[in-house]
Amino acid sequence: xxxxxxxxxxxxxxxxxGGAFAEDASAPAEAASVxxxxxxxxxxxDASAPAxxxxxxxxNKGDNAWLIVATALxxxxxxxxxxxxxxxxxxxxxxxxxxxxxxxVFSLISVLWVVYGYSLAFTEGNxxxxxxxxxxLAGVTPDSIAATFTxxxxxxxxxYVAFQGAFAAITVALILGAFAERIKFSAVLVxxxxxxxxxxxxxxxxxxxxAGPDAxxxxxxxxxxxxxxxYLFQKGALDFAGGTVVHINAAVxxxxxxxxxGKRVGLGKESFAPHSLTLTLIGASLLWVGWFGFNAGxxxxxxxxxxxxxxxxxxxxxxxxxxxxxxxxLIKGKPSLLGAASGAVxxxxAITPAAGFVGVVxxxxxxxxxxxxCLWGVNGLKxxxxxxxxxxxxxxxxxxxxxxxxxxxxxxxxSLGGSGIWDYVTNAVxxxxxxxxxxxxxxxxxxxxxxxxxxxxxxxxKIVDIFIGLRVPEDEEREGLDVTSHGESAYHY
Numbered sequence: 001x002x003x004x005x006x007x008x009x010x011x012x013x014x015x016x017x018g019g020a021f022a023e024d025a026s027a028p029a030e031a032a033s034v035x036x037x038x039x040x041x042x043x044x045x046d047a048s049a050p051a052x053x054x055x056x057x058x059x060n061k062g063d064n065a066w067l068i069v070a071t072a073l074x075x076x077x078x079x080x081x082x083x084x085x086x087x088x089x090x091x092x093x094x095x096x097x098x099x100x101x102x103x104x105v106f107s108l109i110s111v112l113w114v115v116y117g118y119s120l121a122f123t124e125g126n127x128x129x130x131x132x133x134x135x136x137l138a139g140v141t142p143d144s145i146a147a148t149f150t151x152x153x154x155x156x157x158x159x160y161v162a163f164q165g166a167f168a169a170i171t172v173a174l175i176l177g178a179f180a181e182r183i184k185f186s187a188v189l190v191x192x193x194x195x196x197x198x199x200x201x202x203x204x205x206x207x208x209x210x211a212g213p214d215a216x217x218x219x220x221x222x223x224x225x226x227x228x229x230x231y232l233f234q235k236g237a238l239d240f241a242g243g244t245v246v247h248i249n250a251a252v253x254x255x256x257x258x259x260x261x262g263k264r265v266g267l268g269k270e271s272f273a274p275h276s277l278t279l280t281l282i283g284a285s286l287l288w289v290g291w292f293g294f295n296a297g298x299x300x301x302x303x304x305x306x307x308x309x310x311x312x313x314x315x316x317x318x319x320x321x322x323x324x325x326x327x328x329x330l331i332k333g334k335p336s337l338l339g340a341a342s343g344a345v346x347x348x349x350a351i352t353p354a355a356g357f358v359g360v361v362x363x364x365x366x367x368x369x370x371x372x373x374c375l376w377g378v379n380g381l382k383x384x385x386x387x388x389x390x391x392x393x394x395x396x397x398x399x400x401x402x403x404x405x406x407x408x409x410x411x412x413x414x415s416l417g418g419s420g421i422w423d424y425v426t427n428a429v430x431x432x433x434x435x436x437x438x439x440x441x442x443x444x445x446x447x448x449x450x451x452x453x454x455x456x457x458x459x460x461x462k463i464v465d466i467f468i469g470l471r472v473p474e475d476e477e478r479e480g481l482d483v484t485s486h487g488e489s490a491y492h493y
Contacts, residue, residue: 055152057145057214066302067159073293074166078106078173081290084346085283086177087490091390092275093480094181096491101176101185105192106169112196113165120197121204122164128202128230130209137161147212148300151424155300163297168204171246172196177391178254179261179470182477185485187464191400194460195253199453203245206230207237207445216424236421237445238412238438240309242299243353243405244449252450253457255387260461261470263388265477277337284341288317291348295355305419309355313348316367320347323371339375342396346374349400354408359417366407374400405446409439 015049083102087095098125109117119134135142137158172192210233215225226234234243239245264272274280293452295313301305308411324343329335350370358366377399378392389395412418413435420429464470483489 019435026120027240036276042277055149055214057152057154059145059154059156060148060301063148063153063155063158063301066216066306067155067163067297067300069074069294070297071159071163071166072220074163074170074297075106075290075292076296077168077287078170078288079103081283081286082173083283084168084279084351085287085341086180086391088276088279088281088283089177089274090180091272091480092213092491093482095275095279096484096488097185097481097485098176098180099490100486101180101188102173105173105176108189108192109169109172109196110165110287112193113168114161117168117196117201118161118165121168122209124206124209124211124228127229127234128206130201130205144382146300147214149305149422150301150303151213153301164204164363166378167242167246168196168200171200171242171250174194174246174250174393174397175254175257178258178389178393180390181481182264182471183257183261184469184472185481187468187470190468191257191460191464194463195453195457196280198458198460199253200245203249203449203452206448207239207245209233213424216401219425222425232278232445232448236438236441238357238408239445240356240408241295241352243349243401243408244445247349247352247397247401248405248446248449249453251394251396251401252394252453255385255389255398256388256454256457257461258389258394260458260465264390265474267355267388274338277341281337281341284344288348291317291352295352299356305356308419311360312351312355312363315360316351316370317344317347319364319367320344320350320371320374323368324375325371327372327375342374342378342392346370346396350374350404350407353401353405354411357408357419358411361417362407362411366404366411369407370400370403373403393474405442406439409442410435412438 002207041230079102083099086102087098090098114137116132116135118137119132120130123130123133125131140157140160140161142156145154146157146160148155172195174190175192175195207230209230211225211228216222232239255481266272291313292310296306296310321340321343324346325335325340328339347367347370351365354363374396378395381399382389382392382395385394387394410416412420413419413433415433420433422428423430461470472481472484484488
C-alpha cells in the first residue's frame with residue numbers, strides 16, 4: 001500500500017507539472033454557458049484571429065454586492081444549516097460529533113482553498129487541474145477582476161474566491177452524513193484533505209474553468225480559448241451550480257465510505273430514530289434559504305438569470321417537498337415531517353445543475369420528479385445497495401444530482417422553455433439544440449464524476465485506514481462519539 005501511496009503522489013506531481021492530458025480541444029465555443037467562469041478574464045485569442053476590440057472589463061458594484069450576500073448565504077447552508085440538518089438526524093449520543101465534524105471540516109477546507117485549492121481549480125493548467133500561480137492567493141488583490149457571463153462586466157476576484165471556496169467547503173461536509181456515528185474524527189480530517197485535493201478540485205476545474213466571455217471575440221479566438229478550458233467544459237456539459245461538482249461528487253464519496261467504514265453496531269436490532277426532527281427541520285429550512293445564494297449566486301451577476309435561478313430554487317424545492325410527502329402518504333399511510341424536509345433537500349439538489357438553464361415549468365417538473373425518485377433512492381435503492389449510508393447522502397444527493405443533471409439536458413431546450421446554449425462569438429443563443437445530444441453530454445459528465453470520485457474516495461479511505469484507522473472501537477461507538485471522541489455531551493439533563 002505504501003507503493004500505491006507513492007504512485008498516487010507521483011501521479012499528482014506529473015499532473016500538476018503540465019498538460020499531460022491532451023483531449024479533443026475542438027469543443028464548440030457555445031459550450032461557454034456553463035455555470036462558473038474562471039476567476040480571471042484573459043484575452044486568450046489566437047494571434048492569427050481577426051482583431052476584434054474586446055470591451056474593457058470593469059467591476060459592477062451591484063454584482064459585487066449580490067455576490068457578497070450570496071457567499072454569506074452559502075456559508076449559512078453549512079454552518080448552521082447542514083450541521084443542524086445532520087445533527088438532528090443522528091442519535092442523542094452522537095449529535096455533537098456531527099456538529100463538530102461539519103463545523104471543523106468547513107473551516108479546514110476554507111483554509112486549504114486559500115492555500116492551494118483556488119489556484120488548482122481556477123487557473124489555467126491542463127484539462128483536469130489548474131496551475132500553481134495563485135498559491136496563497138498570490139497576485140489576487142482588491143483590484144483584481146474575475147469574469148462574469150457578460151462581456152466587459154466583472155466582479156472583484158476576492159469575492160469570487162470566497163464564493164467558490166464556500167462551495168468547496170460544503171461539498172466536503174456533505175460526505176460526512178454517510179458514515180455518521182462510527183468514524184474517527186482524525187480519519188474524517190485526513191480523508192477530507194485527500195478527497196478535496198484529488199476529487200473536488202479537478203472536478204471543479206473540469207466543469208467550471210474557462211477563459212471568460214471576453215476571450216470569445218471570433219471563431220478562431222473561441223477555439224483557442226476553448227482549448228484552455230476544463231475537460232467537461234470542452235465537452236459542453238451544463239452544470240449551473242454543482243450537480244456534478246458538488247452533489248454527485250460528494251454522494252459517491254459518501255457511498256464508498258459507507259461500504260468501507262461498515263455498518264453501525266446494532267443496525268436493524270436497535271432504534272436509530274433521529275433524536276431531534278425539530279433541529280432537522282430548522283437545518284433544512286436554513287439550507288433552503290442559503291440555497292438561493294448557492295443557485296442564484298452562480299449567475300455571478302444581479303440580473304434576470306439570477307432571478308430565474310432564484311424562482312426555480314423556490315418552486316422546484318416546494319414541488320419536491322410536496323411530491324415526496326404525498327408519495328410517502330400513499331405508501332406508508334401517514335405524511336411525515338422528515339419526509340417533507342427530505343423532499344425539500346431532494347428538490348434543492350435536483351434543481352442545482354438546471355437552475356439558470358430551465359424555465360419555471362421545467363423547474364417544477366424536475367422538483368416533482370426529484371421528490372418521488374429520491375424517496376425511492378433512500379428506500380428501495382438503499383436496500384439494493386446494502387450500505388449503511390446513515391443519513392442518505394447518496395439516496396438524496398447522488399440520485400437527485402444524477403436526475404437533475406440529466407434533466408438539465410432536456411429542459412434547457414428552448415422548445416421546452418429553457419435558455420438553450422449561448423454562443424459568445426455571435427452573442428446570441430445558438431440556433432440548434434438537440435435534446436438527445438445534450439443528454440448524452442450530461443450523462444458523460446455524470447459518468448466521469450462517478451468514476452473519478454469513486455476511485456479517489458476508495459484510495460483515500462484505504463490510505464487513512466492503513467495509517468490511522470477509519471472506525472472507532474465498538475465500545476466507544478456504543479457509548480457515543482460525543483463523549484468518547486470529544487469529551488462533551490450535546491445535552492445535560
